[in-house]
Amino acid sequence: MSNSSTGVAGVQSYSGLLVQAELGAVVGGGATKPPQASVSAAGAALGTITELPSGGMSAGKIDPLRGYLSAEEATAAGRVERYALQAVAREALPGHRVGACLRWVHGGSGPKKRGRGRPVARGVEVWRKVGERKAFYGGLMTCGSVFVCPPCAAKIAERRRVELEQAISNHRVAGGGVLIAAFTFSHSRADVLALILGAMLEAFKGFKSGRAWVALVEGWGLVGDIRAVEVTWSVQNGWHPHLHVLWFTQCPLGPEDVASLEEDFSARWRVVLAREGLRASGAHGCRVQATYGAVADYVAKFGYESERELPWGVTAELVKSHAKRGRRKHLTPFDLLRQALASPDQAPRFLALFKEYVAAFKGTTQLKWSRDLREKVLPDTEEVSDAEIAARLEAPAERLGRLSLDDWRRVLHANQRAELLRVAELGEWPDVLAFVAALPGVPGGREPRVSVWEINRR
Ligand SMILES: [Zn+2]
Secondary structure, three states, X not given: OOOOHHHHHXXXXXXXXXXXXXXXXXHOOOOOOOOOOOHHHHHXXXXXXXXXXXXXXXXXXXXXXXXXXXXXXXXXXXXXXXXXXXXXXXXXXXXXXXXXXXXXXXXXXXXXXOOEOOEXXXXXXXXXXXXXXXXXXXXXXXXXXXXOOHHHHHHHHHHHHHHHHHHHHHHHHOOOEEEEEEEOOOOOOOOOHHHHHHHHHHHHHHHOOOHHHHHHHHHHOEEEEEEEEEEEEEXXXXXXXXXXXXXXXXXXXXXXXHHHHHHHHHHHHHHHHHHOOOOOOOOOOEEEEEOOOOXXXXXXXXXXXXXXXXXXXXXXXXXXXXXXXXXXXXXXXXXXXXXXXXXXXXXXHHHHHHHHHHHHHOOOOOEEEOOOHHHHHOOOOOOOOHHHHHHOOOOOEEEEEEEOHHHHHHHXXXXXXXXXXXXXXXXXXXXXXXXXXXXXXXXXXXXXXXXXXXXXXX
Protein backbone atom coordinates (compact mmCIF):
# COMPACT_ATOMS: atom_id res chain seq x y z
CA MET A 1 0.00 0.00 0.00
CA SER A 2 1.48 3.32 -1.02
CA ASN A 3 1.52 6.20 1.39
CA SER A 4 2.32 8.90 -1.08
CA SER A 5 1.37 12.04 0.78
CA THR A 6 0.95 14.11 -2.34
CA GLY A 7 -1.43 11.52 -3.67
CA VAL A 8 -3.50 11.59 -0.52
CA ALA A 9 -3.66 15.35 -0.45
CA GLY A 10 -4.59 15.54 -4.09
CA VAL A 11 -7.25 12.95 -3.67
CA GLN A 12 -8.72 14.50 -0.58
CA SER A 13 -9.03 17.89 -2.17
CA TYR A 14 -10.64 16.17 -5.09
CA SER A 15 -13.06 14.10 -3.11
CA GLY A 16 -15.70 16.79 -2.88
CA LEU A 17 -15.82 17.33 -6.60
CA LEU A 18 -18.20 14.72 -7.78
CA VAL A 19 -20.61 14.94 -4.88
CA GLN A 20 -20.09 11.26 -4.28
CA ALA A 21 -19.36 11.94 -0.64
CA GLU A 22 -22.78 13.51 -0.28
CA LEU A 23 -24.45 10.83 -2.31
CA GLY A 24 -22.59 8.20 -0.37
CA ALA A 25 -24.17 9.52 2.79
CA VAL A 26 -27.50 9.38 1.07
CA VAL A 27 -27.50 5.82 -0.09
CA GLY A 28 -24.83 4.18 1.99
CA GLY A 29 -25.11 1.45 4.53
CA GLY A 30 -28.44 0.84 6.14
CA ALA A 31 -31.63 0.91 4.19
CA THR A 32 -33.24 3.49 6.42
CA LYS A 33 -30.84 6.36 6.04
CA PRO A 34 -32.81 9.27 4.69
CA PRO A 35 -31.38 11.08 1.69
CA GLN A 36 -29.54 14.23 2.70
CA ALA A 37 -28.42 15.57 -0.63
CA SER A 38 -29.34 19.14 -1.16
CA VAL A 39 -28.74 22.04 -3.43
CA SER A 40 -26.32 23.53 -0.98
CA ALA A 41 -24.30 20.32 -0.80
CA ALA A 42 -23.96 20.28 -4.55
CA GLY A 43 -23.18 23.95 -4.60
CA ALA A 44 -20.48 23.55 -2.00
CA ALA A 45 -19.01 20.71 -4.01
CA LEU A 46 -18.94 22.84 -7.12
CA GLY A 47 -17.18 25.52 -5.17
CA THR A 48 -14.30 23.21 -4.33
CA ILE A 49 -13.57 22.52 -7.96
CA THR A 50 -11.82 25.80 -8.58
CA GLU A 51 -9.48 25.11 -5.68
CA LEU A 52 -8.08 22.04 -7.32
CA PRO A 53 -4.51 22.09 -8.47
CA SER A 54 -4.60 22.65 -12.19
CA GLY A 55 -1.96 19.99 -12.85
CA GLY A 56 -4.13 16.93 -12.73
CA MET A 57 -7.34 18.54 -13.86
CA SER A 58 -6.81 20.19 -17.20
CA ALA A 59 -10.29 19.23 -18.35
CA GLY A 60 -12.06 20.25 -15.15
CA LYS A 61 -12.63 23.92 -15.92
CA ILE A 62 -15.67 24.90 -13.99
CA ASP A 63 -17.34 28.16 -13.37
CA PRO A 64 -18.56 27.99 -9.76
CA LEU A 65 -21.31 30.50 -10.47
CA ARG A 66 -22.80 28.87 -13.51
CA GLY A 67 -21.85 25.34 -12.53
CA TYR A 68 -20.58 24.63 -16.01
CA LEU A 69 -18.90 21.28 -16.48
CA SER A 70 -16.65 20.32 -19.33
CA ALA A 71 -17.74 17.35 -21.42
CA GLU A 72 -15.33 15.08 -19.59
CA GLU A 73 -16.50 16.27 -16.18
CA ALA A 74 -20.10 15.88 -17.21
CA THR A 75 -19.36 12.31 -18.24
CA ALA A 76 -17.66 11.62 -14.92
CA ALA A 77 -20.51 13.25 -13.00
CA GLY A 78 -22.99 11.19 -14.99
CA ARG A 79 -21.18 8.06 -13.85
CA VAL A 80 -21.32 9.20 -10.22
CA GLU A 81 -25.04 9.63 -10.61
CA ARG A 82 -25.50 6.21 -12.21
CA TYR A 83 -23.67 4.53 -9.34
CA ALA A 84 -25.71 6.51 -6.83
CA LEU A 85 -28.98 5.60 -8.57
CA GLN A 86 -27.88 1.98 -8.72
CA ALA A 87 -27.38 2.08 -4.95
CA VAL A 88 -30.93 3.39 -4.57
CA ALA A 89 -32.26 0.60 -6.78
CA ARG A 90 -30.27 -1.93 -4.76
CA GLU A 91 -31.90 -0.83 -1.54
CA ALA A 92 -35.33 -0.74 -3.10
CA LEU A 93 -34.99 -4.27 -4.48
CA PRO A 94 -33.40 -6.59 -1.92
CA GLY A 95 -32.43 -9.88 -3.55
CA HIS A 96 -32.42 -8.45 -7.08
CA ARG A 97 -29.24 -9.05 -9.05
CA VAL A 98 -28.68 -5.29 -9.35
CA GLY A 99 -27.50 -5.51 -5.74
CA ALA A 100 -24.47 -7.54 -6.82
CA CYS A 101 -23.68 -5.46 -9.88
CA LEU A 102 -20.24 -3.84 -9.79
CA ARG A 103 -19.97 -4.88 -6.13
CA TRP A 104 -19.52 -8.64 -5.98
CA VAL A 105 -16.16 -9.98 -7.00
CA HIS A 106 -15.80 -12.70 -9.58
CA GLY A 107 -14.18 -15.77 -8.13
CA GLY A 108 -12.40 -18.58 -9.84
CA SER A 109 -12.73 -22.07 -8.46
CA GLY A 110 -10.10 -22.85 -5.88
CA PRO A 111 -8.46 -26.22 -5.32
CA LYS A 112 -11.04 -28.95 -5.58
CA LYS A 113 -11.85 -30.70 -2.38
CA ARG A 114 -14.18 -33.64 -2.50
CA GLY A 115 -15.53 -32.39 -5.75
CA ARG A 116 -16.39 -28.92 -4.51
CA GLY A 117 -14.50 -25.84 -5.59
CA ARG A 118 -14.11 -23.04 -3.12
CA PRO A 119 -14.52 -19.61 -4.65
CA VAL A 120 -11.26 -17.71 -4.66
CA ALA A 121 -11.49 -14.04 -5.49
CA ARG A 122 -9.32 -12.81 -8.26
CA GLY A 123 -9.49 -9.30 -6.88
CA VAL A 124 -10.90 -6.07 -8.21
CA GLU A 125 -9.03 -4.79 -11.20
CA VAL A 126 -8.86 -1.17 -12.25
CA TRP A 127 -8.39 -0.62 -15.96
CA ARG A 128 -7.88 2.45 -18.08
CA LYS A 129 -8.55 2.86 -21.76
CA VAL A 130 -5.42 3.48 -23.78
CA GLY A 131 -5.14 7.10 -24.82
CA GLU A 132 -8.26 8.17 -22.93
CA ARG A 133 -9.09 9.28 -19.45
CA LYS A 134 -11.58 6.54 -18.97
CA ALA A 135 -11.23 4.01 -16.18
CA PHE A 136 -13.39 1.02 -15.40
CA TYR A 137 -13.46 -2.06 -13.22
CA GLY A 138 -12.60 -5.61 -14.09
CA GLY A 139 -13.21 -8.72 -12.04
CA LEU A 140 -16.61 -7.54 -10.82
CA MET A 141 -19.99 -8.97 -11.53
CA THR A 142 -22.38 -7.08 -13.74
CA CYS A 143 -26.14 -7.57 -13.82
CA GLY A 144 -26.92 -6.55 -17.40
CA SER A 145 -30.36 -5.44 -16.29
CA VAL A 146 -31.34 -2.75 -18.76
CA PHE A 147 -34.59 -1.89 -16.98
CA VAL A 148 -33.20 -1.67 -13.46
CA CYS A 149 -29.51 -0.83 -13.37
CA PRO A 150 -28.36 2.64 -14.50
CA PRO A 151 -24.67 1.74 -15.07
CA CYS A 152 -25.58 -1.36 -17.11
CA ALA A 153 -28.38 0.46 -18.95
CA ALA A 154 -26.02 3.24 -20.02
CA LYS A 155 -23.46 0.78 -21.34
CA ILE A 156 -26.08 -1.29 -23.13
CA ALA A 157 -27.79 1.78 -24.61
CA GLU A 158 -24.51 3.02 -26.01
CA ARG A 159 -23.84 -0.28 -27.75
CA ARG A 160 -27.43 -0.56 -29.01
CA ARG A 161 -27.34 2.98 -30.32
CA VAL A 162 -24.28 2.20 -32.46
CA GLU A 163 -25.98 -0.97 -33.67
CA LEU A 164 -29.19 0.84 -34.63
CA GLU A 165 -27.31 3.60 -36.40
CA GLN A 166 -25.42 1.02 -38.42
CA ALA A 167 -28.63 -0.82 -39.30
CA ILE A 168 -30.34 2.40 -40.40
CA SER A 169 -27.34 3.52 -42.39
CA ASN A 170 -26.93 0.13 -44.12
CA HIS A 171 -30.59 0.06 -45.06
CA ARG A 172 -30.53 3.58 -46.46
CA VAL A 173 -27.38 2.96 -48.46
CA ALA A 174 -29.14 -0.07 -49.95
CA GLY A 175 -31.98 2.23 -51.09
CA GLY A 176 -34.46 1.59 -48.28
CA GLY A 177 -36.35 3.95 -46.01
CA VAL A 178 -36.70 4.09 -42.24
CA LEU A 179 -39.65 5.47 -40.28
CA ILE A 180 -40.21 5.88 -36.60
CA ALA A 181 -43.63 5.18 -35.17
CA ALA A 182 -44.95 5.84 -31.66
CA PHE A 183 -47.82 3.71 -30.39
CA THR A 184 -49.79 5.01 -27.44
CA PHE A 185 -53.21 4.48 -25.93
CA SER A 186 -55.56 6.10 -23.47
CA HIS A 187 -54.89 5.37 -19.81
CA SER A 188 -55.78 6.73 -16.42
CA ARG A 189 -54.19 7.23 -13.05
CA ALA A 190 -55.99 4.19 -11.69
CA ASP A 191 -54.49 1.76 -14.23
CA VAL A 192 -52.23 -1.03 -12.98
CA LEU A 193 -48.99 -0.98 -14.97
CA ALA A 194 -48.58 -4.74 -15.32
CA LEU A 195 -52.07 -5.03 -16.81
CA ILE A 196 -51.92 -2.20 -19.31
CA LEU A 197 -48.34 -3.03 -20.31
CA GLY A 198 -49.32 -6.64 -21.02
CA ALA A 199 -52.40 -5.53 -22.94
CA MET A 200 -50.36 -3.09 -25.03
CA LEU A 201 -47.78 -5.73 -25.93
CA GLU A 202 -50.57 -8.15 -26.87
CA ALA A 203 -52.18 -5.46 -29.00
CA PHE A 204 -48.90 -4.92 -30.81
CA LYS A 205 -48.62 -8.65 -31.46
CA GLY A 206 -52.12 -8.51 -32.90
CA PHE A 207 -51.15 -5.47 -34.94
CA LYS A 208 -48.56 -7.52 -36.77
CA SER A 209 -50.66 -10.57 -37.52
CA GLY A 210 -53.56 -11.61 -39.69
CA ARG A 211 -54.59 -10.81 -43.21
CA ALA A 212 -54.98 -7.08 -42.61
CA TRP A 213 -51.36 -6.97 -41.55
CA VAL A 214 -50.13 -8.89 -44.59
CA ALA A 215 -51.96 -6.35 -46.74
CA LEU A 216 -50.17 -3.49 -44.97
CA VAL A 217 -46.80 -5.18 -45.38
CA GLU A 218 -47.34 -5.70 -49.08
CA GLY A 219 -49.00 -2.34 -49.69
CA TRP A 220 -46.29 -0.31 -48.01
CA GLY A 221 -43.28 -2.49 -48.68
CA LEU A 222 -42.55 -3.05 -45.00
CA VAL A 223 -39.31 -4.95 -44.45
CA GLY A 224 -39.21 -5.28 -40.68
CA ASP A 225 -39.18 -3.38 -37.42
CA ILE A 226 -37.35 -2.85 -34.14
CA ARG A 227 -39.58 -1.98 -31.25
CA ALA A 228 -38.57 -0.35 -27.99
CA VAL A 229 -40.92 -0.52 -25.03
CA GLU A 230 -40.90 2.44 -22.69
CA VAL A 231 -42.85 3.84 -19.79
CA THR A 232 -43.14 7.16 -18.02
CA TRP A 233 -45.12 8.13 -14.98
CA SER A 234 -46.91 11.35 -14.11
CA VAL A 235 -48.98 12.53 -11.19
CA GLN A 236 -51.83 13.49 -13.50
CA ASN A 237 -52.04 10.34 -15.63
CA GLY A 238 -50.16 7.62 -13.82
CA TRP A 239 -48.30 5.05 -15.93
CA HIS A 240 -47.85 5.72 -19.60
CA PRO A 241 -46.44 2.66 -21.38
CA HIS A 242 -45.78 3.19 -25.06
CA LEU A 243 -43.82 1.79 -27.97
CA HIS A 244 -41.28 3.43 -30.24
CA VAL A 245 -40.84 1.40 -33.37
CA LEU A 246 -38.30 1.82 -36.16
CA TRP A 247 -39.85 0.64 -39.38
CA PHE A 248 -37.72 -0.37 -42.31
CA THR A 249 -39.38 0.06 -45.72
CA GLN A 250 -38.29 -1.11 -49.16
CA CYS A 251 -38.19 2.49 -50.45
CA PRO A 252 -38.04 5.86 -48.70
CA LEU A 253 -41.53 7.36 -48.33
CA GLY A 254 -42.40 11.00 -49.02
CA PRO A 255 -44.36 13.15 -46.56
CA GLU A 256 -47.74 12.36 -48.13
CA ASP A 257 -47.07 8.64 -48.05
CA VAL A 258 -45.96 8.87 -44.45
CA ALA A 259 -49.21 10.65 -43.54
CA SER A 260 -51.22 8.04 -45.37
CA LEU A 261 -49.34 5.17 -43.72
CA GLU A 262 -49.95 6.82 -40.38
CA GLU A 263 -53.69 6.72 -41.06
CA ASP A 264 -53.50 3.05 -41.98
CA PHE A 265 -51.46 2.23 -38.90
CA SER A 266 -53.74 4.26 -36.62
CA ALA A 267 -56.85 2.52 -37.94
CA ARG A 268 -55.34 -0.91 -37.37
CA TRP A 269 -53.96 0.08 -33.95
CA ARG A 270 -57.46 1.13 -32.84
CA VAL A 271 -58.83 -2.25 -33.90
CA VAL A 272 -56.22 -4.31 -32.05
CA LEU A 273 -56.38 -2.06 -28.97
CA ALA A 274 -60.13 -2.63 -28.77
CA ARG A 275 -59.54 -6.40 -28.71
CA GLU A 276 -57.48 -5.89 -25.56
CA GLY A 277 -60.03 -3.60 -23.97
CA LEU A 278 -57.95 -0.48 -24.65
CA ARG A 279 -58.63 2.52 -26.79
CA ALA A 280 -56.49 4.98 -28.65
CA SER A 281 -55.96 8.44 -27.27
CA GLY A 282 -57.24 11.19 -29.52
CA ALA A 283 -57.47 10.91 -33.27
CA HIS A 284 -54.12 9.17 -33.62
CA GLY A 285 -53.10 6.20 -31.56
CA CYS A 286 -50.07 5.99 -33.74
CA ARG A 287 -47.71 8.71 -34.92
CA VAL A 288 -45.36 8.05 -37.79
CA GLN A 289 -42.44 10.21 -38.88
CA ALA A 290 -39.70 9.87 -41.40
CA THR A 291 -36.47 9.51 -39.45
CA TYR A 292 -33.77 12.08 -39.20
CA GLY A 293 -30.78 12.77 -37.01
CA ALA A 294 -30.45 10.98 -33.74
CA VAL A 295 -33.29 8.52 -34.10
CA ALA A 296 -31.17 5.56 -33.00
CA ASP A 297 -30.25 7.51 -29.93
CA TYR A 298 -33.90 8.11 -29.23
CA VAL A 299 -34.84 4.47 -29.42
CA ALA A 300 -31.87 3.11 -27.49
CA LYS A 301 -31.66 5.48 -24.53
CA PHE A 302 -34.36 3.84 -22.56
CA GLY A 303 -35.17 5.15 -19.14
CA TYR A 304 -31.92 6.88 -18.57
CA GLU A 305 -32.25 10.34 -19.93
CA SER A 306 -35.29 12.42 -19.39
CA GLU A 307 -36.76 14.87 -21.85
CA ARG A 308 -33.85 14.44 -24.23
CA GLU A 309 -31.50 16.33 -22.00
CA LEU A 310 -27.77 16.14 -22.24
CA PRO A 311 -26.23 13.88 -19.63
CA TRP A 312 -25.78 16.60 -17.10
CA GLY A 313 -24.94 14.28 -14.32
CA VAL A 314 -25.55 14.45 -10.67
CA THR A 315 -24.33 17.92 -9.95
CA ALA A 316 -26.71 19.57 -12.31
CA GLU A 317 -29.45 17.17 -11.33
CA LEU A 318 -29.12 18.08 -7.69
CA VAL A 319 -28.85 21.76 -8.42
CA LYS A 320 -31.82 21.76 -10.70
CA SER A 321 -33.96 19.12 -9.08
CA HIS A 322 -36.22 21.49 -7.19
CA ALA A 323 -36.88 23.63 -10.21
CA LYS A 324 -37.40 20.57 -12.31
CA ARG A 325 -39.85 18.85 -10.10
CA GLY A 326 -42.66 21.15 -11.06
CA ARG A 327 -41.73 21.43 -14.69
CA ARG A 328 -40.98 17.83 -15.48
CA LYS A 329 -44.27 16.08 -15.75
CA HIS A 330 -43.36 12.71 -17.18
CA LEU A 331 -40.79 10.80 -15.19
CA THR A 332 -38.73 7.99 -16.66
CA PRO A 333 -38.07 4.98 -14.42
CA PHE A 334 -34.62 6.31 -13.54
CA ASP A 335 -36.19 9.70 -12.83
CA LEU A 336 -38.15 7.90 -10.11
CA LEU A 337 -34.82 6.88 -8.55
CA ARG A 338 -33.56 10.43 -8.98
CA GLN A 339 -36.60 11.78 -7.22
CA ALA A 340 -36.22 9.27 -4.39
CA LEU A 341 -32.65 10.48 -3.98
CA ALA A 342 -33.50 14.16 -4.19
CA SER A 343 -36.59 14.32 -1.96
CA PRO A 344 -36.30 12.15 1.14
CA ASP A 345 -39.84 12.85 2.28
CA GLN A 346 -41.20 11.42 -0.95
CA ALA A 347 -38.69 8.60 -1.38
CA PRO A 348 -41.03 5.78 -0.23
CA ARG A 349 -43.61 6.78 -2.80
CA PHE A 350 -41.15 6.96 -5.70
CA LEU A 351 -39.48 3.71 -4.68
CA ALA A 352 -42.86 1.96 -4.52
CA LEU A 353 -43.50 3.14 -8.08
CA PHE A 354 -40.07 1.94 -9.17
CA LYS A 355 -40.73 -1.49 -7.67
CA GLU A 356 -44.08 -1.70 -9.44
CA TYR A 357 -42.32 -0.86 -12.69
CA VAL A 358 -39.58 -3.48 -12.17
CA ALA A 359 -42.14 -6.18 -11.41
CA ALA A 360 -44.24 -5.26 -14.44
CA PHE A 361 -41.29 -5.22 -16.85
CA LYS A 362 -39.81 -8.52 -15.68
CA GLY A 363 -39.39 -10.79 -18.70
CA THR A 364 -39.94 -7.99 -21.21
CA THR A 365 -37.39 -7.32 -23.94
CA GLN A 366 -36.48 -3.68 -24.27
CA LEU A 367 -35.45 -3.74 -27.92
CA LYS A 368 -36.99 -6.42 -30.09
CA TRP A 369 -36.10 -7.00 -33.72
CA SER A 370 -38.68 -8.55 -36.00
CA ARG A 371 -37.76 -11.94 -37.41
CA ASP A 372 -35.08 -11.94 -40.13
CA LEU A 373 -34.53 -8.18 -40.00
CA ARG A 374 -31.05 -8.48 -38.53
CA GLU A 375 -29.84 -10.69 -41.38
CA LYS A 376 -31.16 -8.13 -43.84
CA VAL A 377 -29.82 -4.90 -42.39
CA LEU A 378 -27.00 -5.92 -40.06
CA PRO A 379 -25.66 -9.18 -41.47
CA ASP A 380 -22.04 -8.76 -40.42
CA THR A 381 -22.56 -7.83 -36.79
CA GLU A 382 -22.61 -10.51 -34.16
CA GLU A 383 -25.70 -10.46 -31.98
CA VAL A 384 -24.82 -9.93 -28.32
CA SER A 385 -27.03 -10.09 -25.27
CA ASP A 386 -27.48 -7.25 -22.79
CA ALA A 387 -25.61 -9.34 -20.21
CA GLU A 388 -22.64 -9.77 -22.53
CA ILE A 389 -22.49 -6.06 -23.28
CA ALA A 390 -22.59 -5.19 -19.58
CA ALA A 391 -19.83 -7.66 -18.75
CA ARG A 392 -17.53 -6.75 -21.61
CA LEU A 393 -14.39 -4.76 -20.84
CA GLU A 394 -13.47 -1.98 -23.21
CA ALA A 395 -10.40 -2.31 -25.35
CA PRO A 396 -7.68 -1.38 -25.85
CA ALA A 397 -7.03 -0.80 -22.18
CA GLU A 398 -4.28 -1.26 -19.65
CA ARG A 399 -4.65 -2.71 -16.19
CA LEU A 400 -3.51 -0.20 -13.62
CA GLY A 401 -3.60 -2.59 -10.72
CA ARG A 402 -5.61 -4.86 -8.50
CA LEU A 403 -7.30 -4.02 -5.20
CA SER A 404 -7.40 -6.45 -2.31
CA LEU A 405 -10.78 -7.54 -1.00
CA ASP A 406 -10.11 -5.49 2.12
CA ASP A 407 -9.54 -2.39 0.03
CA TRP A 408 -12.65 -3.07 -2.00
CA ARG A 409 -14.63 -3.43 1.22
CA ARG A 410 -13.60 0.08 2.21
CA VAL A 411 -14.53 1.47 -1.18
CA LEU A 412 -17.98 -0.13 -1.02
CA HIS A 413 -18.55 0.93 2.54
CA ALA A 414 -17.72 4.54 1.73
CA ASN A 415 -19.69 4.46 -1.55
CA GLN A 416 -16.66 5.57 -3.47
CA ARG A 417 -16.79 3.32 -6.52
CA ALA A 418 -17.24 6.09 -9.06
CA GLU A 419 -14.87 8.38 -7.19
CA LEU A 420 -12.12 5.80 -7.31
CA LEU A 421 -12.46 5.52 -11.07
CA ARG A 422 -12.08 9.27 -11.38
CA VAL A 423 -8.89 9.15 -9.34
CA ALA A 424 -7.64 6.41 -11.67
CA GLU A 425 -8.48 8.62 -14.65
CA LEU A 426 -6.68 11.67 -13.33
CA GLY A 427 -3.77 10.00 -11.56
CA GLU A 428 -1.78 6.80 -11.46
CA TRP A 429 -1.97 3.60 -9.47
CA PRO A 430 -0.20 5.00 -6.35
CA ASP A 431 -2.88 7.72 -6.26
CA VAL A 432 -5.57 5.06 -6.31
CA LEU A 433 -3.92 3.18 -3.45
CA ALA A 434 -3.50 6.40 -1.50
CA PHE A 435 -7.14 7.23 -2.11
CA VAL A 436 -8.23 3.86 -0.74
CA ALA A 437 -5.84 4.19 2.22
CA ALA A 438 -7.50 7.48 3.13
CA LEU A 439 -10.92 5.83 3.35
CA PRO A 440 -12.10 4.74 6.78
CA GLY A 441 -11.37 1.14 7.68
CA VAL A 442 -14.26 -1.28 7.94
CA PRO A 443 -14.63 -4.16 10.33
CA GLY A 444 -15.40 -7.43 8.56
CA GLY A 445 -18.85 -7.38 7.07
CA ARG A 446 -20.91 -9.16 4.48
CA GLU A 447 -19.26 -7.43 1.57
CA PRO A 448 -17.54 -7.88 -0.68
CA ARG A 449 -19.16 -11.12 -1.70
CA VAL A 450 -17.26 -13.44 -3.94
CA SER A 451 -19.11 -15.66 -6.29
CA VAL A 452 -18.23 -18.16 -8.95
CA TRP A 453 -21.63 -17.74 -10.53
CA GLU A 454 -22.29 -15.52 -13.41
CA ILE A 455 -25.19 -13.54 -12.05
CA ASN A 456 -26.08 -12.31 -15.49
CA ARG A 457 -26.72 -15.84 -16.70
CA ARG A 458 -29.48 -16.42 -14.22
ZN1 LIG B 1 -25.88 -3.70 -13.50
